Amino acid sequence: MQLMNNKIYQERRNALAKQIHAKTGSGVAVISTAPEVARNRDSEFPYRHDSDFFYLTGFEEPGATLVMAVKASGKDYEVQSHLFCRPKDPEREIWDGIRLGPEAAPTVLGVEYAHSNQELDRKLGELLADQDAVYIRLAESAEADRRLRHWMKQVRGQARSGINPPSEFHDVEAFIHEMRLFKDSQEIDTMRRAAAISARAHIRAMQVCKPGIREYQLEAELLHEFRNSGAQSVAYNSIVAGGANSCILHYRAGSTELRSGDLCLIDAGCELDGYASDITRTFPVNGKFSGPQRALYDITLAAQEAAIAVAKPGNTFMQPHEAALKILTQGLLDEKLLKLSELGSLENAIETGAYRRFYMHRTSHWLGMDVHDVGSYREPTEGSSKEDKPWRILKSGMVITIEPGLYIRPADDIDEAFWNIGIRIEDDAVINSSGCELISRGVPVKADEIEAIMKHA
Amino acid sequence: MQLMNNKIYQERRNALAKQIHAKTGSGVAVISTAPEVARNRDSEFPYRHDSDFFYLTGFEEPGATLVMAVKASGKDYEVQSHLFCRPKDPEREIWDGIRLGPEAAPTVLGVEYAHSNQELDRKLGELLADQDAVYIRLAESAEADRRLRHWMKQVRGQARSGINPPSEFHDVEAFIHEMRLFKDSQEIDTMRRAAAISARAHIRAMQVCKPGIREYQLEAELLHEFRNSGAQSVAYNSIVAGGANSCILHYRAGSTELRSGDLCLIDAGCELDGYASDITRTFPVNGKFSGPQRALYDITLAAQEAAIAVAKPGNTFMQPHEAALKILTQGLLDEKLLKLSELGSLENAIETGAYRRFYMHRTSHWLGMDVHDVGSYREPTEGSSKEDKPWRILKSGMVITIEPGLYIRPADDIDEAFWNIGIRIEDDAVINSSGCELISRGVPVKADEIEAIMKHA
Amino acid sequence: MQLMNNKIYQERRNALAKQIHAKTGSGVAVISTAPEVARNRDSEFPYRHDSDFFYLTGFEEPGATLVMAVKASGKDYEVQSHLFCRPKDPEREIWDGIRLGPEAAPTVLGVEYAHSNQELDRKLGELLADQDAVYIRLAESAEADRRLRHWMKQVRGQARSGINPPSEFHDVEAFIHEMRLFKDSQEIDTMRRAAAISARAHIRAMQVCKPGIREYQLEAELLHEFRNSGAQSVAYNSIVAGGANSCILHYRAGSTELRSGDLCLIDAGCELDGYASDITRTFPVNGKFSGPQRALYDITLAAQEAAIAVAKPGNTFMQPHEAALKILTQGLLDEKLLKLSELGSLENAIETGAYRRFYMHRTSHWLGMDVHDVGSYREPTEGSSKEDKPWRILKSGMVITIEPGLYIRPADDIDEAFWNIGIRIEDDAVINSSGCELISRGVPVKADEIEAIMKHA
Amino acid sequence: MQLMNNKIYQERRNALAKQIHAKTGSGVAVISTAPEVARNRDSEFPYRHDSDFFYLTGFEEPGATLVMAVKASGKDYEVQSHLFCRPKDPEREIWDGIRLGPEAAPTVLGVEYAHSNQELDRKLGELLADQDAVYIRLAESAEADRRLRHWMKQVRGQARSGINPPSEFHDVEAFIHEMRLFKDSQEIDTMRRAAAISARAHIRAMQVCKPGIREYQLEAELLHEFRNSGAQSVAYNSIVAGGANSCILHYRAGSTELRSGDLCLIDAGCELDGYASDITRTFPVNGKFSGPQRALYDITLAAQEAAIAVAKPGNTFMQPHEAALKILTQGLLDEKLLKLSELGSLENAIETGAYRRFYMHRTSHWLGMDVHDVGSYREPTEGSSKEDKPWRILKSGMVITIEPGLYIRPADDIDEAFWNIGIRIEDDAVINSSGCELISRGVPVKADEIEAIMKHA
Ligand SMILES: [Mn+2]
Ligand SMILES: [Mn+2]
């Protein structure tokens, strides 16, 4: 991966330091990257860094920890960043690849200090001494808690020489996640490129699709397009779901043969340079929507369009969902999948949650380094209780998905023509000053256009 | 143990709540009592409650946790205390004794709510929901961390319904320990009674002492006096050290036979109703100090008196130590145990730490519920580093020990007449408005008085 | 404590090695002593070694581990014992007392090798390499499991150089506990001395008892006699229970005032040189049994005598209990506390467990280093299921308590004259070739004798 | 994945039961499958079952545990298998996919009993009661140890009712791994199909390769061929290494541009139906080996052929390595990369390990469900020490890789023409009655054939 200019990461660290200073004057932040995890025996899953750690350092190697010491000085403050990373080791590097090493890290990453990660436990005993506030991930894993106890034991052991151990611990994620909620122009640029790759992959899958092909063969097209375009990974396990499988929300691509007359739902996106894309398209295996399929497809698309229309600054995170819900529920009533006679009105069908039988998920989630990206869905109004907290107001730089769907499982009270129709249409929207930019529309979404693409394959 | 009026505990909880409110507006404090611990196989050590927990509740049973929910309301706040305790269980109570039980707890202890401790994990999931700040013991034990992770997992699992997990954790001990540093009149009264019992025990040991008796026999006298007077326990393992043993600082009473010509050092105090006493006396086994013994004894006593003279409000915690040090070091020079010819001056003997060969501990520690009681030895000046933090200023209501000593181990460069002389004189001092009150002087401290007591035994 | 000749411990280690050899040819046994445990803050409970560890080493210091390497050599085997203990450290020894140290350990303890305990983790990696079988405590504590994982990780890390990690783990306790079930003559001698001390303490408590005295004052007498006689500790927390308290089985001495007309039940025994004694006596506070008290007392004593009569080699562990049960239940029927009209017969009263309302514990337990000593209560017949396993056959060298009791709590259907009578009579019996020796009868047990002793106080 | 006939798994369980019976008569085996692991935030890595668990059950869902109770009955034994798996749950299955559930498991999987995995902790308390021997993974993870302690605590808690807890624990892996070392005909058939897919993928990569292409683009070809052929995953992270990268043994495909004149080394294999393939080929980026490249390539290939020639029953696992080593070292001497003048002789160059500078890994490893498959590399001769244990004798049904290589990093004493040449040639060999079958030769290995294939791309 191409390192972005390390100035960006320095600015992010400074922004975090500023928040720490505002909260407690001085403080020490500790953020470790993700561990390597075994798949089977001594074979490991492809390594993925921790998003928060990467956000602050741009550093992708395992075995690393960032420690930021913020020191108040008058009304101002100073910040010094220490990176702990794997030491250079010629023998190990022949086997496992080149390491940056603590000697090169300050220049490459722009941190003030770098140390071997074997120094971490010892140095933390020093860095936490006489510090009141620690910013760290709290109560998350037995291993992380064990390390923290070890560091604290060192500091507490110096109590008789008048050294005070830290007395307050803040969830460092809360601060970083609020920052990550707002993407800068370089992040948005990367996300645009990721979405463009994913869009091309969806087109390839549509074009190669035909009755008799298997789900995994369409997944092969996606994987090829992703990797051939330089994406390092999928952003999440690809869903390629034919027929009844389309009604299982997190179905993975399997070996089901796709049959003429069925729909195929693909929810797949690549991860490029640490950023996710997330696109869903649904199309007819034989290239032509049936009547009921087309009816429900058009409802879903109309719901998406309604949601897109209100995805703009000043509206809340919930408004796109509410807009989509109205269209979807009206559509279900129109198609008699919900009975107006029983429900009385559209409002009631929504209020009672009657639609949940066919639409059981939300319309949006944050998108960014993580596919279900971080950031509170409520406004950060301190001290108020859950009921009082308003939904988050959308602002420029936020990125959300917009993904309404309809899922009709077989049932006695449902017209058989609708059975096993699972539809979801998902695009990625960057909130901007006037509304939103759909960055994933490199793949068509209208039913006619999909049919056209599949014909010309 | 006689419960004090539960108003006292209510006031302490309110004082803690006030500090929580001042720090973070709202917050939840969680304080558990100590676990029961096995001695050998299914036999347990006598149960001892946690001092902090007892300070806030007056409750002595094991298996209990106090949860205080402080809720800001405008500029003011409300506090609700929940006690989790062992449920009533007729079968278990036949075996292990009567339990208070959650039904009776609110009336007896003055808490707003009480629950079975089997509800703790479930209820904490509720009580921590949408709370920003938690006040708890931090990074102390694997078991406590495991429980906290369990509670946080419950709260975090509700994130999708808009519930926020706590984001900052404060060391609840820091707040409680600052409170415990200042003893109220009831606490001081209990400590006076504890010290009086311990003083009587020391007198008994002196009186029963004679050449040929063993250390454990003197310990038997102490134990009898403590328990016969209603003390529940020793405040720490009794030191009864004859001859060379007197130079091992934390020696325990063993089976050494006491010999004429040797000294015997006893450092022992009872724990009464949860409060410690801590007295040391040193006396000649045969009832008569030898010349060198008497010389060093008088130096030590003079050092203690000098320390006592400056143990008063406005002076720092370190001043008694410095005063004692001066006398002790001058005495060592006078007795030629330190060589003026080598050290040049008293000041230099102190500055270079030359005295540490014969006096290697501090002169004072806090005394209270714990024998080495809690409370920072530095002034709580926020944000400054260790070097800047001044020593604590003594104030009315603080309780310290004053315990200078001299310990002469055999060595080629030491006159044999001084070998194996270990002396410590320790009394318990309550700082009051004008100076300090010595509450442990029920046992005499002057060499002549000790000899007189031993003669009349 | 006076070390017994270290030959005894060497022989015990050899006996364990023999069992290991019989089971798996070669093998490594790892047995650690007990940890030190905190009471409150930095104050610790008096240290108690682990009984199994002490049984094999005679070593009382904390921080020690015994590793025995048994190596088959033809049909025979060799055994080498490694002791890991605290290293000598002049600085620490001034504070905490003299340490034996690894240099002196082989001579003093008769082990082949001794090492600093800081070498334990490293050396275990060597000692466990290429060993199939490990004898250790299994699945007992998170800390012990953590250490074992650490050692195994070291051995497994050498797999590529052809070293095999251990593949079977045996519960070392099972082997040691079978040995400890049979006391040798030195052990029995120590237990006789312990019981004699405890008996004297019971007499003192009876003699000092009078209406108005408090429970803790009687406990003070016990403590004094125990410690004055050289006992290091109580073998368990002393029960001194007046009136209604006598019906709570594990009641501890409290501050209840003893009243004329009530009984006082004392269950207390000292621990001498690592061995427990366990005696219970019940006596009238005013020195004279009331009619109902005397009636129930005599029943209980008769039950004990019946149990004693069958406590002999060849009988099972359960036979004394059954004998006592018959007498107790007949007594309850005679006194109308159980109704013959309802129960039909003695046999039925026993079979239905009707007696359990008044006698809810067993009559005996093993006694030894631990008060509830180790050793299976079933014959060690391999492979059979619980139902098939016969109760242990008593043999010479086993030590049991014999402690029938009756506990009458207030209830509407009980004659008020019996309310709050709790009686237990407990003696310690060493099984010998012809029957058993009661080693705790230094304190009288007959009602008349008790009354006589209390009168002459 | 197509389930094989469940008879196969039943037979494997019976074979394991037979070994358990032979070792300890009765016993209980506990084998859990792998946990699901998070990649980033709530996104998970594709689930991979545990190989041992799958080997015994053919069951791929997460959250499952197999418990086998072997009960001796006379000289014979019975075995009952219990599968604990995720319970049916319509709500969760809409989200996460269909579950087999305990109701259907006995029929589908051929186990005697199946239970919800929520019953595991409770049932284990029953299944381990009065069992002497447990077969389990030992000292592997804190979580597994925690569960075992929980189960043991339940069993130990029943000790007073005469139930004995298990007293020996055997490493269940040792037994299963010995079985897995020998592949049956169905396993070999699956491995043949996996190797055939991987071979086709290598051909595609060669054919698409040309100067200017990037490593990840070749990886895209591999991924497509694997998945399009129905393989579920890679068996390990693919190595696509251009130029200097070829000298880093575990280099992963990155974004390096491949340059004319450089070599490209690809080490990649798919996992099909739970079985790995493992192929390495090295080829010139521009389709034509240079002189030095060709020279070293031919040496490596000759080394592989020499190793293949001795990969046959009766020879040891080490003989192919030794054969390859001889050719490689002679080649290094011939090419003057090693100096005969310094080393004296081929034998000495081998003995001193001089070749290790250019060839630092072994020639073979077991291949099977895991890419570095299980099974001891030494003959299982009990009781002997490492030095005595002979290398494993190859037998029909074993599968090994044969993968010699040469890696020349830049250095002053090396002719520049050889710099950055990294070559490895790896094929998969099934040992059969007469020698071995190379199942991965669907992709050519001779230099001329590779050049031919690349020309006709
Ligand atoms: Mn999505
Ligand atoms: Mn003190």
Ligand SMILES: [Mn+2]
């Ligand atoms: Mn007993």
Ligand SMILES: [Mn+2]
């Ligand atoms: Mn390989």
